[in-house]
Amino acid sequence: MAIHIINQAQDQTKALNNTLIYPDLEKTISVPLGIGEFYEACKDYPILFGKDQQGNWLALALLGYNNKNVYLDETKKFKVGKYIPAFLRRYPFVLVQDEAQNNFSLGIEEGALEPLNASNQERALFKEDKTPSDLSKNTLDFLMRFQGEMRASTSFIKELEAWQLLVEKSANIVDETGQTHTVNGFFTLNEEKMNHLSEAKKLDIFKKGAIPLITAHLISLNNIKRLGV
Numbered sequence: 001m002a003i004h005i006i007n008q009a010q011d012q013t014k015a016l017n018n019t020l021i022y023p024d025l026e027k028t029i030s031v032p033l034g035i036g037e038f039y040e041a042c043k044d045y046p047i048l049f050g051k052d053q054q055g056n057w058l059a060l061a062l063l064g065y066n067n068k069n070v071y072l073d074e075t076k077k078f079k080v081g082k083y084i085p086a087f088l089r090r091y092p093f094v095l096v097q098d099e100a101q102n103n104f105s106l107g108i109e110e111g112a113l114e115p116l117n118a119s120n121q122e123r124a125l126f127k128e129d130k131t132p133s134d135l136s137k138n139t140l141d142f143l144m145r146f147q148g149e150m151r152a153s154t155s156f157i158k159e160l161e162a163w164q165l166l167v168e169k170s171a172n173i174v175d176e177t178g179q180t181h182t183v184n185g186f187f188t189l190n191e192e193k194m195n196h197l198s199e200a201k202k203l204d205i206f207k208k209g210a211i212p213l214i215t216a217h218l219i220s221l222n223n224i225k226r227l228g229v
Contacts, residue, residue, distance in 0.1 A: 002109065002110040002111075003094060003096065003107040003108070003109060004107060004108055004110045004113065005106070005107050006106045006107065006125055006136065007105075008126055008130050008132075011113070011126060012125075012126050012130060013115060013116045014113045014115065014116055014125050015114055015116045015117075015121075015123040015125065016108070016112060016113070016114075016120075016123040016135065017111070017113060017114040017123075020091075020092050020109070020111060020112045021076075021091075022088050025069060025076060025088070026068070026069050026072055027067045027069065028063060028069050028088075029063050029066075029067065029068070029069060030048075030050075030060045030061060030062050030063060031060065031061055031063065031085045031087040032085075032087050032150060033059040033060065033061050033085060033087070034059075034086055034145075034146050034148075034149025034150050034152070034153055035059070035149045035150075035152035035153045035156060035213065036149050037061075037086060037149070038059070038216040038217065038220075039216050040083045041083055041216075041220065042216040042217070042219045042220035043083065044082050044083050044223065045061040045062055045063060045071075045220060045223055046061070046062040046220050046221055046223045046224045046227070047059055047060070047061060047062075047216065047217050047220040047221075048062055048186040048187065048188060049157050049160070049166065049186060049187040049188065050185065050186050050187065056154055057154045057157035057161070058150075058153065058154065058157075059153040059156075059157065060186070061085050062183070062186075062223075062227070064227065065173050065181045065183050065227060066181050070227055070228075086142075086146045086149075087146075090139070090142065090143055090146060091109075092108050092112035093106060093107065093108050093139050093143060094107045094108070094109075094143070095107065095140075095143045095147060104140075104143075104144065106139060106140045106143070122135075123135060156210065156213055159208065159210060160189065160214075163197075163201070163205065164190075164193065165189055165190050165193055165194055166188070166189065166190060167187060167188060167190040167193075168185075168186070168187050169184075169186060169187065170182055170184035170185075170186075171183045171224045173224065173225070173227045173228040174228045175228045176228065181228075183224075188221060189214055189217055194214070
């Protein structure tokens with residue numbers, strides 16, 4: 001995926017092509033979640049914990065198995081009423097950090113740009129006065145908030161790890177044909193350890209605001225068995 005960094009000099013006459021869809025969505029079986037998404041995501045998806053290639057903890061919404069996203073309809077769009085994670089909603093935009101890691105720029109997939117014309121003015125990247133459009137400003141704000149929520153997710157899972165409340169698990173999913181598929185390599189809360197914590201430790205976890213997030217995670221695990229239906 002080629003990423004273009006948006007700037008006024010090059011993109012004064014460009015607009016967003018809103019027909020672009022997330023690539024290989026039908027094969028996307030997990031996406032990262034921000035901390036604020038737990039309460040909506042837990043209604044539809046299993047929320048699991050894992051690590052990225054750099055070893056950083058992530059909260060993940062499990063969307064399917066065996067390279068198949070089971071939450072899409074026949075048009076390859078999410079089924080009506082299903083929560084769409086922010087990671088997918090932000091597409092085709094992305095944050096691009098500079099080499100000094102001090103500042104961020106708004107990037108976009110190259111194929112998502114089209115010439116500005118009379119029919120796509122509301123999707124312009126810049127206004128006539130050469131300042132960022134509402135679309136660009138709102139998208140950058142959305143991505144900055146999402147990045148903050150992603151960091152908060154990582155911090156939350158690190159706390160669970162420090163409390164020794166994580167356990168590696170695997171799950172068997174039976175599809176509509178009766179075939180069993182195994183999903184492994186993820187972590188969940190160790191409920192047995194949680195139940196045997198001291199009252200002082202439970203109070204500490206409560207004071208840190210982790211209980212609602214833990215509850216959402218545990219509720220979400222019931223969705224694993226629904227993936228094969």
